[in-house]
Amino acid sequence: MLVGALAVLFDTTIVAVALHTLSIELNAPISTIQWVTTGYLLALAVVIPITGWAQRVFGAKRLWLIALAIFLTGSILSSLAWNAGSLITFRVVQGVGGGVMMPLMSTLVMQAAGGKNLGRVMSVVSLPAVLGPILGPVLGGLILQNLHWSWMFWVNVPYCVAGIILAVIFMPADGPVRRAPFDGVGFALMALGLVGVLWGLSNTGDDGGFGRSDVLWPMLTGIVLLVAFVAWALPRGAKALLDLRLIKHWPLASSSLLLFLSGITLYGAMLLLPLYFQQLRGMTPLMAGVLLVPQGVGTFLSRSIAGRLSDRMSARWLAVAGFALVAIGTLPFAFATGQTNEVWLMAALLVRGFGLGAVTVPLMALGFRGLQRSEVPDASIITRISTQVGGSFGGAVLAMILTHSVASATTTAALTSGFQHSFWWTMGFTVAGMLISLALPGRLPR
Template structure:
């Protein structure tokens, strides 16, 4: 029997009531999880294959790095389209189209015959992958409603947090045992299964209102994001923000984004990204937190394996395995956070997560050439627990105070902030590390491992600083859980009494007669 989700007048909690998630909602989460995990894993698998690809196609690093850069730019271009596309075509259609595009791109990448063809096909793959992740969050947020979103996000966030750890290991195994083409071919069966499941089980998401396409906004925002992220990528690769090949595109992209912001606040149509959502403190705090998480998480994922390889002499697979404690910490935190997130203050959970993340980073700020791996592994467990404890409530708190019709564009905005944060974090730490590593060789040959370790320690101080900067943003998050019961109003039901009580925190941002989407059998 088909299931159709629509915006209707029902309980604002979304998909049902009670403490347990409805089976239909759990099934939907599992369906999108199959598609999302392959995209998230692919992005990190390819990162360990660049050296092999360069040797296979007999090209230099400056050419083969476009395999990653092209994919990243494609993501930046399509993410702003998510909100409008869901309104126009529906979540299920866009999910199937994006999965199909990612599948086609994966097959083409696997049969690539040159570096230029691989780069072109990675752009195709990135266009599909860039839509899938924000689509996943939009579909689940619309189906779950605010009172259940936290627990649902705790389920689907596991691969998002684990893939940066597992990706390099899986990539190393595939390359060593099967060859580089299989890092793309491995996506094919998973995508086929994901498409079949979505076709059969995913409900149609009927949108109550469609808005015209913001062509001016798209012409400004998508290229602006792509150019800015390219500039950040070049700054990280060259180790210098002042290099004209990094500075010019970075400033150009930022200027285009600024013009988009001016356009979005003045246009009479609904802009591609509605900046007026930032008047909600919770959304503003969530967007800022996602930006800083991008800085800290992706920046650290650059430093951690490089430290193990350059200072400790580990292989790529060994370095990947040594990051496993962070994944363990994430899984431990997920078990607890998944039970508490819809019944506990998002602000409290995030602040606890920040404290754990800071504590887990301290040992790396003091790292040396022979620091105990047990100490570093234990620190990674703490860091993983902190990242998980903070990221889940942040994702769900982004929708506090918003109407269901605001969800698609809100998701696009949050994903953009995360993408920019990740790119900026990687670039900043790459530049910091490059400056610190200068002069760590003596006589032009012998490597001073102690000096190299100190260079990484300085860079790790920056990741700790990014975590501390998240505290003011965390204070903007709601002090009460989305599913908290509404305060009792006086029995007279007067307008004054209703005003004193305020809107139902379980259905934030809804006016009388307007509720979240619910799943209904057709």
């Protein structure tokens, strides 16, 4: 399953560094090319809520193979796209497959673990999320520098094919499936609500930020629809698309809130850091990707340690320590200029990455502690949505802050000040996460 999931994570991080190139190659403005990413994220959000229902109806193995085949089809079609419109359409196809795969992987591995050694298990499940930010930007930079842009999508094909073959051979056969009624009203409310919120957040990078009508109205509409979904789903319990009664389970509720904040610190900074190296220091996308490798290495090194520790102690102090390390690793960028020593910044990124792993792994494991096997699919969806929306919110807020800070910058000093201001906001979100971590359960629930 990890092999197939690598295709989804690589694809997300590779495409993120290619928007400028795609704008030139496909002769389309950035405002249009942004939908290559936005359309993918919206498709992802629409299908995540139905994963639990689809698993019950189709069976886990069949659903995994279907989702991976859809993602493979979308990758091949994207590589053959002839204009911006066709590429956006095919990216939506990819999003449908990827949106099912990520929560389904967590569900199946957590169910197989049977509630034991969840920290160690989650440290393995998180491997694609770690390798994506390490290798994705570097691979994307190499492709854009030496090959045609279509190879960004062809690189997914070997992972998808290998993932399908391995799944057919090694995944256990599905048991009997059952017919389950589909909560159409709940799906419409939740899917449209998530689309509205994410669509609004994706427009905040333009002039006007959160005050724009194409930001406010989609977001407000989305929030209203999500509130309506809560009102619809709570009385129906397990019959709803998503059993929201699980939020009463404090380990899941607290970990979801912290995963939202960790999504802000991770994805928000993943927007700022490449721009800092490219705009302020004049580096190529490839060089910026190489300089970001230490952050991924730090996460890779810390995830197994964090996994073992989270099986022996409470997630509270692990998360506090992790957020503290993220803050320490971010602080040098709040003072950095265009001449700051690169070795010093790479060391800071190593510490920052170590903190991210120390936060993410125990929080993801905590959300599943004390749950019944039948409750794991809905818990996977809740934690996935928390991370997804947190990342979108963090990216939107920090993009708006950076845009406002550098909008009138005509000198290097003004540009430097704008980036420093944005990194101080990142510090604020990180400190908030550290303080909220104190409310996590102090003991491991049975």
